[in-house]
Amino acid sequence: MSRAPDDRAIQPLRIDAATGLLVGARQVLSPHFDERPAGMLPELIVVHGISLPPGEFGGPWIDRLLTGTLPPDAHPEFRERAALRVSAHTLIRRDGAIVQYVPFGARAWHAGKSEYRGRSACNDFSIGIELEGTDETPYTDAQYLALAALVSALLATYPSLAAGHIAGHCDIAPGRKSDPGPAFDWPRLRASVAARLVRAGKARG
Numbered sequence: 332m333s334r335a336p337d338d339r340a341i342q343p344l345r346i347d348a349a350t351g352l353l354v355g356a357r358q359v360l361s362p363h364f365d366e367r368p369a370g371m372l373p374e375l376i377v378v379h380g381i382s383l384p385p386g387e388f389g390g391p392w393i394d395r396l397l398t399g400t401l402p403p404d405a406h407p408e409f410r411e412r413a414a415l416r417v418s419a420h421t422l423i424r425r426d427g428a429i430v431q432y433v434p435f436g437a438r439a440w441h442a443g444k445s446e447y448r449g450r451s452a453c454n455d456f457s458i459g460i461e462l463e464g465t466d467e468t469p470y471t472d473a474q475y476l477a478l479a480a481l482v483s484a485l486l487a488t489y490p491s492l493a494a495g496h497i498a499g500h501c502d503i504a505p506g507r508k509s510d511p512g513p514a515f516d517w518p519r520l521r522a523s524v525a526a527r528l529v530r531a532g533k534a535r536g
């Protein structure tokens with residue numbers, strides 16, 4: 332049994348508030364985005380799970396789906412998906428590497444028909460983070476570390492977000508979506524984000 336890596340090992344991430352881009356992340360900007368409705372700020376973080384083909388990790392296919400360039404004939408599972416116009420702000424790969432598709436200030440198309448605490452159309456006011464995985468496969472330590480660091484950077488950059496407003500796609504589209512699935516360890520994410528907030532407060536203090 333190896334102990335879970337200490338999340339202090341991950342350096343704080345930084346977001347350029349002017350561009351909405353994560354400094355140092357691989358940028359694969361998608362045409363699948365538009366402006367948020369006037370006056371709308373990001374108030375919710377939505378965690379997703381995705382793999383392409385389903386259950387397989389690695390490869391270029393998530394980038395291709397989220398940028399509208401998935402070749403329909405490359406795999407039987409791609410035929411229907413190739414016509415989808417979907418995106419997310421970021422993807423966290425199995426090794427913890429973060430890819431950004433849409434600037435955080437813009438509206439990505441990740442939630443679909445959705446509702447959070449009585450408000451519909453969650454894309455308008457949320458940030459979508461995909462984790463490469465499936466509902467039933469444990470997500471990796473590297474993914475939890477990267478996700479906590481990313482959430483912390485988002486909270487630091489956008490005061491309209493709050494640690495208490497993080498939901499799964501399954502929570503905002505119940506019955507229609509199941510990701511990130513039972514494999515996702517919510518208490519672990521919440522504890523890790525809380526610990527980072529305490530450390531950031533002490534560093535400022």
Ligand SMILES: [Zn+2]
Pocket residue numbers: 378379380441500508510
């Ligand atoms: Zn999803």
